[in-house]
Each structure stands twice: as structure tokens, then as C-alpha cells.
Amino acid sequence: MSATAERPAHILVVDDDPRLLNSLASLLRFRKYRVTEALGGVQACEKLRQLEFDVAMLDLRMPDIDGFGVMTEISRLQPDCGVVVVSGESGFTAVSRALRRGALDYIKKPYDPEELLTTLEAVLHQRSLVRAHAAIQCRLQKSEALHRYIVNSSPDIVFMLDKDGHFCFVNSKIKTVLGYAPDELLGSHFGAILDERDVSRGTHALKGPNISADNPRTLEVRLKARGSRKATRHFEITAFPIDPETWSHQDGTSTGHRDARFYGTARDVTERKEAEAFINFQAYHDLLTRLPNRALFKDRLNLAMTQAKRAGQELAVMFLDLDRFKVVNDTLGHAMGDRLLQAVAQRLDRCLRKGDTLSRFGGDEFTLLLPALNNHEDARRIARKLIEALRAPFQLGEHEVFVGVSIGIAMYPEAGDSLDQLIQNADIAMYHVKARGKDGYRFYSRSMCIDSANRLSLERDLRLALERDELRVFYQPQVCAVSGRTVGLEALVRWQHPEQGLLYPGDFLPLAEETRLISTLSEQVLAKACRDVGVWIRNGHPDLRLAVNLSPVQVEHPRFVESLMEQLEACDFPPQNLEIEITENVIMNDLDQISQKLRKLADFGIRIAIDDFGTGYSSLNYLHRLPIHTLKVDQSFVQGIRSGEDGACIVNAIVAMAHGLKLDIVAEGVENDVQLAYLRSLGCHQVQGFFYGRPAPADAVVGSLQNAPFRATAS
Numbered sequence: 055m056s057a058t059a060e061r062p063a064h065i066l067v068v069d070d071d072p073r074l075l076n077s078l079a080s081l082l083r084f085r086k087y088r089v090t091e092a093l094g095g096v097q098a099c100e101k102l103r104q105l106e107f108d109v110a111m112l113d114l115r116m117p118d119i120d121g122f123g124v125m126t127e128i129s130r131l132q133p134d135c136g137v138v139v140v141s142g143e144s145g146f147t148a149v150s151r152a153l154r155r156g157a158l159d160y161i162k163k164p165y166d167p168e169e170l171l172t173t174l175e176a177v178l179h180q181r182s183l184v185r186a187h188a189a190i191q192c193r194l195q196k197s198e199a200l201h202r203y204i205v206n207s208s209p210d211i212v213f214m215l216d217k218d219g220h221f222c223f224v225n226s227k228i229k230t231v232l233g234y235a236p237d238e239l240l241g242s243h244f245g246a247i248l249d250e251r252d253v254s255r256g257t258h259a260l261k262g263p264n265i266s267a268d269n270p271r272t273l274e275v276r277l278k279a280r281g282s283r284k285a286t287r288h289f290e291i292t293a294f295p296i297d298p299e300t301w302s303h304q305d306g307t308s309t310g311h312r313d314a315r316f317y318g319t320a321r322d323v324t325e326r327k328e329a330e331a332f333i334n335f336q337a338y339h340d341l342l343t344r345l346p347n348r349a350l351f352k353d354r355l356n357l358a359m360t361q362a363k364r365a366g367q368e369l370a371v372m373f374l375d376l377d378r379f380k381v382v383n384d385t386l387g388h389a390m391g392d393r394l395l396q397a398v399a400q401r402l403d404r405c406l407r408k409g410d411t412l413s414r415f416g417g418d419e420f421t422l423l424l425p426a427l428n429n430h431e432d433a434r435r436i437a438r439k440l441i442e443a444l445r446a447p448f449q450l451g452e453h454e455v456f457v458g459v460s461i462g463i464a465m466y467p468e469a470g471d472s473l474d475q476l477i478q479n480a481d482i483a484m485y486h487v488k489a490r491g492k493d494g495y496r497f498y499s500r501s502m503c504i505d506s507a508n509r510l511s512l513e514r515d516l517r518l519a520l521e522r523d524e525l526r527v528f529y530q531p532q533v534c535a536v537s538g539r540t541v542g543l544e545a546l547v548r549w550q551h552p553e554q555g556l557l558y559p560g561d562f563l564p565l566a567e568e569t570r571l572i573s574t575l576s577e578q579v580l581a582k583a584c585r586d587v588g589v590w591i592r593n594g595h596p597d598l599r600l601a602v603n604l605s606p607v608q609v610e611h612p613r614f615v616e617s618l619m620e621q622l623e624a625c626d627f628p629p630q631n632l633e634i635e636i637t638e639n640v641i642m643n644d645l646d647q648i649s650q651k652l653r654k655l656a657d658f659g660i661r662i663a664i665d666d667f668g669t670g671y672s673s674l675n676y677l678h679r680l681p682i683h684t685l686k687v688d689q690s691f692v693q694g695i696r697s698g699e700d701g702a703c704i705v706n707a708i709v710a711m712a713h714g715l716k717l718d719i720v721a722e723g724v725e726n727d728v729q730l731a732y733l734r735s736l737g738c739h740q741v742q743g744f745f746y747g748r749p750a751p752a753d754a755v756v757g758s759l760q761n762a763p764f765r766a767t768a769s
């Protein structure tokens with residue numbers, strides 16, 4: 055009777071017979087329906103355009119527009135309006151045609167009023183069910199659209215996995231973030247998009263025993279973007295197991311959600327991770343060179359010391375300080391200085407193995423950790439490599455600059471068993487390289503380290519020693535390898551300390567250099583040596599050569615040439631009998647200045663020898679630019695002859711080169727006849743070393759000058 059409880063159903067009654075029309079309308083009105091009458095098809099179509107109906111009760115045979123025509127209009131104008139045909143026609147064709155056109159029922163005239171009303175009620179009831187269903191469908195669609203919108207607009211990737219970890223659902227966020235279309239992932243295992251480094255951690259995460267809705271699994275993993283264009287991104291994944299009891303889609307849908315056992319979200323945390331990584335990098339790196347900073351260096355050193363201790367191995371800490379960097383910085387400016395530091399860091403870094411740590415310690419200082427070494431030779435090799443790496447000039451814009459590096463080496467455990475001690479001792483060793491003319495390397499030895507109280511008392515003692523004439527000069531012969539005759543004597547300073555006994559240069563020369571007492575010390579040594587050797591020269595050894603060591607501090611002094619010549623004059627010592635020994639590094643500190651000074655000395659007849667040849671700068675370029683007379687092969691190479699290491703090859707090369715350049719050559723540190731025989735076979739005619747005698751005081755030397763071979767027994 056009614057479309058809803060509040061509103062009576064609106065019925066359109068259509069018939070071309072006024073009497074039948076009226077009677078049907080009255081019957082329906084009597085039953086409280088709202089009725090609109092249409093006398094024929096034309097009127098019915100008009101009413102359909104004006105009003106809304108729940109049901110149309112329709113005659114079929116009408117003169118103007120018949121019932122089928124009206125049904126066409128109904129389905130066009132009001133498809134929700136139900137149609138009940140009330141017709142005198144009862145042939146199969148008419149009935150079936152009416153039903154095919156959408157009529158819900160067919161009542162034959164003359165009708166039974168009760169039967170007609172029952173049919174109408176049933177049609178109205180069916181209409182209301184259809185409408186309710188449509189309303190629910192509509193609400194469902196809206197609800198699903200809303201949820202789809204919420205899920206797809208989520209800032210996170212939302213996903214569902216089956217029990218084995220295959221995707222059952224993934225929202226469209228994955229397309230924006232990683233480039234995958236959700237559909238292409240359905241059915242694939244989630245491990246397929248995990249970065250290789252996180253596959254095992256990621257896949258194990260879901261298998262954990264404690265994972266539950268109250269205790270979701272949260273982990274950070276890297277996910278691969280689709281294709282190779284984009285990099286891996288970082289995600290924080292939170293995954294919950296789905297309780298099969300509460301998951302209402304068990305009965306299945308075409309999307310496969312029914313198998314879902316895990317629900318989760320993946321939040322893109324790449325920006326946060328990158329910011330963290332950058333902050334972390336800043337905290338542990340030097341931003342100019344991108345090398346580890348002090349803090350990271352100390353951390354790695356600590357770890358390496360623990361490992362070395364456990365494995366019973368050595369490690370080396372090197373302290374590197376650039377030579378001549380200050381000049382570049384002061385003359386070309388800080389921007390160029392910065393570029394130089396970057397270029398230096400790159401060159402040094404290229405010399406190292408994967409496990410080594412090069413750090414910028416500050417300014418132009420670098421520290422290097424070489425873990426797990428077998429012996430000192432390993433460290434020595436790297437130090438030489440580093441020095442060599444910086445030898446070639448650096449191109450800074452239009453400027454070509456040269457820097458060198460002074461390297462101090464502290465070996466663990468020999469040079470200390472705490473990290474601060476190792477760094478400090480490497481620094482001390484580096485300082486000794488600087489004091490000896492820069493651009494070289496030295497291993498730390500205990501004699502280098504004088505604590506401040508000792509240092510003060512030693513400095514005071516040294517000042518007193520210079521006043522009280524406690525310095526002694528010892529002489530070591532330089533012998534002709536063929537005749538065994540002594541052709542020269544190297545003067546080597548000793549200190550007869552009143553309490554500590556005889557001290558060697560290594561015990562006090564570094565301090566003398568630091569305190570600038572070296573100038574007075576050298577003057578005293580030279581004066582004594584000139585006096586001693588001068589007497590021997592005058593007493594029948596006119597060609598006897600006196601070799602003296604000069605410190606860089608002396609050579610760099612602006613009055614170096616003048617004061618040396620004044621001293622020789624004062625002692626009446628013939629300049630042509632003097633040979634000064636300087637290291638290559640002294641020369642390279644300021645090639646132009648040194649070259650002028652050496653030329654002046656050479657013009658006076660003084661001979662110039664390069665001491666420790668092969669261990670320092672070794673730029674062969676200076677050899678023909680300077681007035682050099684002698685190369686002294688360093689004792690480390692001579693000792694290599696015995697052990698059959700590289701030393702022998704280097705000696706071969708140095709001797710051949712000296713011959714080519716027509717320079718004299720003196721091999722230092724000859725300790726046995728094997729070395730002597732080898733050197734002789736190379737044509738190295740002058741030798742020096744314990745084989746012929748240790749350095750000895752003047753009175754021990756003088757008697758042996760006549761004899762061949764010379765033999766002294768002192769220290």
C-alpha cells in the first residue's frame with residue numbers, strides 16, 4: 055500500500071476506457087494509494103514527464119500510444135518505476151512481449167480486485183527490496199571508494215602478505231615511491247624488492263616467534279626501486295599478523311585478500327636516514343678532505359690495538375706533517391691551501407690498503423694507521439711510498455707547487471701501548487725528521503722522548519757541557535777498499551757527561567737542535583776536529599780528509615758560509631781537506647739558497663757529500679745542479695747486501711749512478727767481509743763501518759793512521 059511507512063505509493067493508472075480507468079483508480083484510492091489517472095498512452099507519457107511514480111498499472115491496447123509505447127517511455131524517463139500490465143489480452147505473445155519489456159506482472163481483465171491488490175503489493179514490496187539493495191550497494195561503493203582513497207593516499211606503503219610472504223595487496227603509494235605498479239607485485243615474494251643486503255634480515259623478521267598484533271615487528275630495511283635508475287631507499291616497516299578469526303574476507307574475493315596473514319606499512323625514511331648519515335659523517339670526518347677526523351682515527355686505532363694484541367701482531371701509527379705547506383698557504387691564499395690539502399689527501403689515500411685509516415688531524419697534519427703489520431719493513435715501505443707520492447708537483451690553477459712530507463712512525467707495542475702514547479710518539483719522531491731537514495721518515499725510539507723534567511735538566515747540562523768543554527770528537531775512518539788505507543775521517547760528536555758517562559748524538563742532538571744550541575756545539579766540534587786533523591795533515595798526511603756532519607739549522611743560517619770560512623781560517627785548516635756531509639732533505643728545503651751557499655764553499659775548495667743517500671728526497675735532479683763531490687750510501691742499503699733484500703739492488707744502482715756522474719762514493723755501515731767483497735766487486739772504492747773500526751777518540755786514531763788497514767777498538 056505504501057512505498058514507505060510515511061509516504062503512500064504513487065500509482066499511475068493508464069486505460070483508454072474511462073469507466074475501467076475510474077473503477078481501478080477508485081479501488082486503489084480506497085486502499086489509500088496515491089493515484090494519478092491517465093486516459094490513454096499520450097496522457098500517460100505527459101504524466102510520466104511531470105510526476106514520479108512507484109508503479110504504473112498499464113492497459114496494453116490503446117488507440118494513440120499503446121502500452122508497449124508507454125513502457126518504452128517509462129524505461130527512458132523513470133527506470134525505477136515498476137510496471138504491472140492490466141489487459142484484456144491474454145495471448146502468449148502479448149504476455150511474453152510485456153514481460154520482456156520489463157513488466158513485473160500481468161493481470162488479465164476482468165480482474166479480481168483482491169488478486170490485483172495482492173499483485174500490486176507484491177510488486178511494491180519487490181520494488182522496495184530492489185531499492186534498498188541499490189541503496190546498500192551505493193553505500194558500499196561509497197564506503198569502498200572512501201577506504202580505497204584513504205589507503206592509497208596514505209603517506210606510507212600499505213601491504214598485505216600471505217603466510218609465505220607473497221603480496222596479496224599493496225596500495226598505489228608504492229608506484230610513487232618505488233615505481234612498481236601494485237598489480238605487478240601481487241603474488242611476488244616481498245623479498246624480491248628487498249635490497250640484497252637486507253634480504254635475510256627482512257625475511258626472518260616475519261618468522262619471529264613473538265610477533266603478534268600487540269607486538270608488531272618493526273625493522274628498518276632498504277627497498278629496491280624499480281629499474282636501475284633510482285637508488286635504494288630506506289623504509290621503516292611495521293608488520294602485524296592478521297588474526298584469521300577477525301579477518302572477515304576469508305570466504306574470498308577475486309583479489310586474493312583471503313590469503314592475507316600479515317598486514318603492514320612501510321614508511322619512507324630515506325630523508326631522515328640521509329640526514330642522520332650526514333650528521334654522522336660530519337661528526338667523524340673532516341669536511342674539507344672527507345677523511346676520518348681525530349675522533350674516528352682514535353676509535354679505529356683503539357680497535358686495531360685490541361686486534362693486534364690478540365693476534366700478536368704489530369701495527370704502525372704514522373704522523374705526517376707537510377713541508378712547505380705554510381709557504382703555499384701564505385703566498386697563494388687559504389683557498390689554494392685548501393685545494394692543496396684535498397689533492398694531498400687524495401694522493402696519500404691512493405697509496406693505502408683497504409683496512410688502513412688516513413685521517414686529517416688538523417691543519418697540515420695527517421695521521422695514518424696501518425693495522426696488522428708483520429714488521430718494521432712494511433711500515434718503512436709505506437712511508438717511502440707516501441713520500442714518493444707527494445714528490446710530483448701539484449697544479450693549483452696556474453701555479454705549480456711542491457710540498458714534501460715529514461713522517462714519524464710509532465710501532466705498537468714497541469713505541470707505546472696506549473693510543474695517546476702512540477700518536478704522541480709518532481709526533482715526536484716526526485719532529486725529529488723536521489729537525490734533520492724534513493721530507494723523510496723516522497721510527498720513534500725511546501731516546502727521542504725526553505720528558506719535560508728530564509728535558510730541562512738535560513738542556514741545563516748541555517749548556518754547562520758547552521761551557522765546561524765536555525764534548526768529545528770521535529773519528530771513524532773512511533778507507534780505500536782496494537789498498538786498505540785510511541783516506542778520510544768522519545768526525546762524530548760524543549758527550550762525556552759527568553754522571554751519565556759517554557752519551558751518543560742520538561741522546562742529545564735533537565735537543566741541541568730544538569734549543570738552537572747546535573750552532574755552538576757544531577762550532578766546538580769543528581774547532582776540535584780541525585785542530586786534531588790539522589795536526590795530522592801537517593805531520594805527513596797531506597791528503598787526509600776530514601768529514602763533518604752539519605745540521606740543517608746550521609746550513610739554513612744566513613751567515614753559514616762566512617762563519618764556516620772564519621772558523622777554518624782561525625784553525626788554519628786547508629779547505630780542500632774538508633768534506634761537509636749534508637742530507638738530501640736539507641738541500642730540498644730551499645734549493646736556490648742552498649745551491650748558492652754550496653757553490654761558494656765549493657769555490658773555496660770545500661768538498662760536499664750527500665749523507666744517507668737514498669733515504670730522503672732522492673730527487674736526482676739536484677745532483678747535476680749542485681757542486682756535489684761524494685755520495686754516501688746509507689748503511690741500511692749496505693746491510694741489505696747481507697740479507698739479500700732490496701738493499702743490494704739499490705747499492706748497485708747508486709754505485710752505477712755515481713760512476714756515471716763521476717762522483718766519489720762512500721759506502722757506510724760496512725760490517726763484514728761479504729759486504730766489503732760485494733762493494734769492491736761493484737767498484738765502490740771507499741768504505742766506512744765497524745768492519746774497519748768503530749768511531750774512536752783522537753789518540754786511538756792517530757797511531758793507526760800509518761798502518762793499513764786501520765783498526766780501532768773504541769765505541
Ligand SMILES: Nc1nc2c(ncn2[C@@H]2O[C@H](COP(=O)(O)O[C@H]3[C@@H](O)[C@H](n4cnc5c(=O)[nH]c(N)nc54)O[C@@H]3COP(=O)(O)O)[C@@H](O)[C@H]2O)c(=O)[nH]1
Nearest residue numbers: 546547558559579603604605665666723724725742743744
Ligand atoms: N750535526 C751533527 N751531527 C752529528 C755529529 N756527530 C754525529 N752526528 C749525527 O748523529 C748520527 C749518529 O751518529 P753516531 O751515533 O756517531 O753513529 C755513527 C756511527 O757510529 C754509525 N756507524 C758507523 N759504522 C757503522 C756500522 O758499521 N754499523 C752501524 N750499525 N753503525 C755504524 O753510523 C753513524 C755515522 O753515520 P753517518 O753520519 O750517516 O755517516 C750520525 O748519523 C750523524 O748524522 C755532529 O758533530 N754534528
